[in-house]
Structures are given as structure tokens and as C-alpha cells.
Amino acid sequence: MTKGEQALNEREIELQEQMQEVLKKGPRSGQEIQFMTDLAFIDVFRLERLPKGFKMPPIEQYNGKADPVDHLETFKSLMYLQGASDTIMCKAFPSTLKGSARQWFSHLKPLSLSKFIDLGRAFLTNFMSSRIHKTTAANLLAIRQQAREIIREFLTRFNKEALEVRDLDLMVKFQALSSGIRDRKLKESLIMEEPVDMCDLYSRCEKHINLAEVLTVEQERELRIERKGQDRKEPPVSKNKPKENREQREGKRRRDDRAWVSRSDVKPELAYTPLTHRRAYILNEVKDRLTIHWPTKMVKPASEHNKNKYCKFHQDHGHDTEECR
Incomplete structure (x- = not known):
């Protein structure tokens, strides 16, 4: 047997002897083992037992990174729902901590906590930096x-x-x-x-x-119908003639709508003081106060009127009140 093998055997025998001594002494009693989870509470709290049938409500454990106020309020709400006493809340709260939060609690000064409000205040003070800014x-x-x-x-x-x-x-x-x-x-x-x-x-x-959603749906439906009618009426575009864009077509349509205003309503344009409100708003305000001579119906066939525009003065479709001349 070499010297290395002999030394290994001696070490093995030594370890076996140490194990036998540990087994002969037996486990320590519960009084000799110190638990760090309840040292911060006064003796009355540590000696009180949990009530029969008490079950710890499910709650996500706090690791020191989330909002401490949210965790504390959630814990209190669940415990109040079970009718837990102040002592039970103190004994149960450490089980909702983990990581750095658990280490913080284990290093609290022994016998420093006599009620849950003291525990909650110490908890919020230590983890205040993790608190999420609330809207004011x-x-x-x-x-x-x-x-x-x-x-x-x-x-x-x-x-x-x-x-x-x-x-x-x-x-x-x-x-x-x-x-x-x-x-x-x-x-x-x-x-x-x-x-x-x-x-x-x-x-x-x-x-x-x-109302806005209903009107939007109606306008979209009428616009689709109008576009289909235009596609059917528009003649084929000549190859040599440039195609009109949408703005040009809308401009022509507005001019056509204005052209169908009744001749009895056409008057020479004069320079008036600029209005401070929209024409529709002014018409709505004065219609019941003044005697207004309402115009006759427009001569343009109703089937050719632009249904997306309505004139409150002519009380008909074809152009907007603001475009009325």
C-alpha cells in the first residue's frame, strides 16, 4: 500500500468516527434552536398560537422591488376579510416576504414590535424608494x-x-x-x-x-354609395387627357352645388363686417327672434344633391350652410 492510499484510509476512518459522535448526541431541542423570524416581536406575540381553522390567504411574496404600499394594502385587505387580530397579522406578515425583504425583517431589533402599525410603518420606511409614483x-x-x-x-x-x-x-x-x-x-x-x-x-x-359613431357609419355608407354612382356615370378617360385627381373633382362638385342655388337668392356680394361665429350657429340663434324670409327650394333635382352636405338656410341637401351664397 502506498503512502497516499494509507493517508486516504486514515482520513476516511476519522470521518466515520466524527459521524458516530454526532449520532450519539442526537438532535438539539426546540428551545436550543433560535429562529430569526419572530425575534422582532414581543413575547406575547411569539407565545400566541394561530386560531383553529386559520388559513394563510394566497398573496404574492414581496422581494423589495415592487410598490410596498400596494403589498401592504393587499395583505391588510385579505387579513381583515378573515377577521384576523393584530397579533395574527404580525405573525403572518413575515411569510409574505422573500429575498432582500426577508433579510431586512430578520435583522430588525429584537422585541421592537408590539403592534402591526409599527411593523407596517417600518416596512414602508425601509422600502419607500421602491414606491411607484401615484397620480395626484x-x-x-x-x-x-x-x-x-x-x-x-x-x-x-x-x-x-x-x-x-x-x-x-x-x-x-x-x-x-x-x-x-x-x-x-x-x-x-x-x-x-x-x-x-x-x-x-x-x-x-x-x-x-x-351620435358621433352613428353619423360616422352613415357618412361612410353614403360615401360608398356615391362613389359607386360616380364610377358608373364617369365616361372612360381619354389616353391623351390627364386624369383628374380627387381634389379637382371635389372642387367641381362644390361649384356645381353652388350653381344650383335659386336665382331669387343670388345677390351681389358686398363687403360686410367679418362674422365672429359660424353661420349655422348665428342662424340657429336668430331664427326664433327675427322674421326670416326663407328661400324657395333649390332647382337642382333632389337625386343629384350631395347627401353629405346640408344647408340649414335652404333646409335641403346640396351644400353646407357655410358655403351658402
Whole structure:
């Protein structure tokens, strides 16, 4: 036997002897083993047992990286639902921690916690840097409807932000939504007849949304029908003649619509003071106050009228009120 083999055998015999000594001594008693999970609590908490039938509610363990307020509020809600006492909440909370959060709790000063509010305050103080910034009432008042954002998308975004504001006053929410709306027609409606409360404001917005969606569908359907009719009527384009683009065709259509205005309504154009409101708005305001001589119907056949345009003065399709001459 070589010297190396002899030394290996001696080491093996030595390890076997050590194992036999450990087995002879037996395991330590529960009093000799120190657990770090409950040293921070006072003796009364450590000695109290869990009530019969108590089950720890399922909750995601906190590792120190997420929002501590969200974790603490979730834990309290679940424990209150089970009617857990302050002592049980203290004993159960360490089981919802892991990683760096678990290490933080194990290093708390022994016998330093006598109630759950002290534990919650220490927890929030230590992990405050991980807290997610919450939306405030000032942030909500700064929200505005964007240029190409429809009112439904704006309401969805506004409600999502409003849910992030804690203890939001309904009057502040009402003012924020009212000032944030930029849709012209809805804004005019809210100014002419102010909503009574938040429920009325939401109801008005919902009616406007439904009306806008219905009109959009109708306009798209009429536009498809009009395009099909134009495709059938348009003669084949000559190879030598350049094809007209869409803007040129729309310009001709507008001139044709104006050409069908009744001759009795045609008057020489004069220089007037520029209007401060749209013609449709002015007509709507004065129609019941003044005696207006309404014009006769336009002579252009109704089948050739542009259904996408309506004149409130002639009360007929063919051109817009703003284009009326």
C-alpha cells in the first residue's frame, strides 16, 4: 500500500468516527434552536398560537422591488376579510416576504414590535424608494383631449388616470373632465347647458359618443354609395387627357352645388363686417327672434344633391350652410 492510499484510509476512518459522535448526541431541542423570524416581536406575540381553522390567504411574496404600499394594502385587505387580530397579522406578515425583504425583517431589533402599525410603518420606511409614483389631483387637472383623440378614447384614458388618485373629490374630477374635453360640438353643448353633476356629465358624453359613431357609419355608407354612382356615370378617360385627381373633382362638385342655388337668392356680394361665429350657429340663434324670409327650394333635382352636405338656410341637401351664397 502506498503512502497516499494509507493517508486516504486514515482520513476516511476519522470521518466515520466524527459521524458516530454526532449520532450519539442526537438532535438539539426546540428551545436550543433560535429562529430569526419572530425575534422582532414581543413575547406575547411569539407565545400566541394561530386560531383553529386559520388559513394563510394566497398573496404574492414581496422581494423589495415592487410598490410596498400596494403589498401592504393587499395583505391588510385579505387579513381583515378573515377577521384576523393584530397579533395574527404580525405573525403572518413575515411569510409574505422573500429575498432582500426577508433579510431586512430578520435583522430588525429584537422585541421592537408590539403592534402591526409599527411593523407596517417600518416596512414602508425601509422600502419607500421602491414606491411607484401615484397620480395626484393636479395631474388629473392637467389632462387634455389630444388633437386626433376621439372622445371615447379620451374618457378611457381619463378614467384610468382618475383611478390612480387617492381620495379624489368628485368636484375636482368634474372640473378636470369638463376642462379636459376639446371636442368642439360637445364643448359647445356643455357650455350652452351645463351638466348638473358627474353622472349627468358622463351621460352627455356617452350620448355624444353614440351620435358621433352613428353619423360616422352613415357618412361612410353614403360615401360608398356615391362613389359607386360616380364610377358608373364617369365616361372612360381619354389616353391623351390627364386624369383628374380627387381634389379637382371635389372642387367641381362644390361649384356645381353652388350653381344650383335659386336665382331669387343670388345677390351681389358686398363687403360686410367679418362674422365672429359660424353661420349655422348665428342662424340657429336668430331664427326664433327675427322674421326670416326663407328661400324657395333649390332647382337642382333632389337625386343629384350631395347627401353629405346640408344647408340649414335652404333646409335641403346640396351644400353646407357655410358655403351658402
